[in-house]
Amino acid sequence: MKYWLMKSEPDVYGIDHLKAKGKPDIWEGCRNYTVRNFMRDQMQPGDKALFYHSNAKPSGVVGIMRITSEGYPDPHQFDPKSKYYDAKSPQDNPRWLAVDVEHVETFNRVIPLSELKETPGLQDMAVVQRGQRLSVMPVTEAEWEIVLELAKKSL
DNA sequence: GCCAACGTTGGC
DNA sequence: GCCAACGTTGGC
Numbered sequence: 001m002k003y004w005l006m007k008s009e010p011d012v013y014g015i016d017h018l019k020a021k022g023k024p025d026i027w028e029g030c031r032n033y034t035v036r037n038f039m040r041d042q043m044q045p046g047d048k049a050l051f052y053h054s055n056a057k058p059s060g061v062v063g064i065m066r067i068t069s070e071g072y073p074d075p076h077q078f079d080p081k082s083k084y085y086d087a088k089s090p091q092d093n094p095r096w097l098a099v100d101v102e103h104v105e106t107f108n109r110v111i112p113l114s115e116l117k118e119t120p121g122l123q124d125m126a127v128v129q130r131g132q133r134l135s136v137m138p139v140t141e142a143e144w145e146i147v148l149e150l151a152k153k154s155l
Numbered sequence: 156g157c158c159a160a161c162g163t164t165g166g167c
Numbered sequence: 168g169c170c171a172a173c174g175t176t177g178g179c
Contacts, residue, residue, distance in 0.1 A: 054177060131160040133176050
């Protein structure tokens with residue numbers, strides 16, 4: 001089982017949206033080849049992911065979800081009315097993938113990016129690296145454990 | 156709203 | 168295949 005961190009803007013789709021869904025929902029709209037390759041080659045049902053709110057006040061980790069599907073073609077790439085439409089993606093060889101995720105837990109607090117940056121053991125975590133813009137990135141088991149400990153801590 | 160970082164596109 | 172221009176992300 002692998003661990004991930006997945007970013008979304010809470011104004012667009014936050015952890016409350018996923019929780020309210022009450023069942024697996026599609027994680028759609030990833031339009032980056034590195035992320036596509038993660039979904040194609042590495043993500044498996046049962047993997048767990050940190051839900052990260054970006055462009056938020058503050059930005060940070062807000063909870064946990066579970067991956068419930070393998071990567072499959074993101075239907076929005078074929079929908080001309082969708083903002084995720086990609087006219088260059090062949091129907092028979094889809095360029096973009098999505099996965100299904102389900103809500104597991106919402107933390108009692110947001111763990112802000114600034115706190116991740118100052119926490120010993122997380123200095124190599126992908127999300128704290130300068131210029132790191134991937135919306136999906138791997139998390140090591142050690143980093144996962146540390147973040148879960150932070151989540152338990154009250155301020 | 157600014158702007159640094161960096162992925163993607165397209166001219167050559 | 169290089170690389171400049173452009174677009175997007177996302178912290179601040």
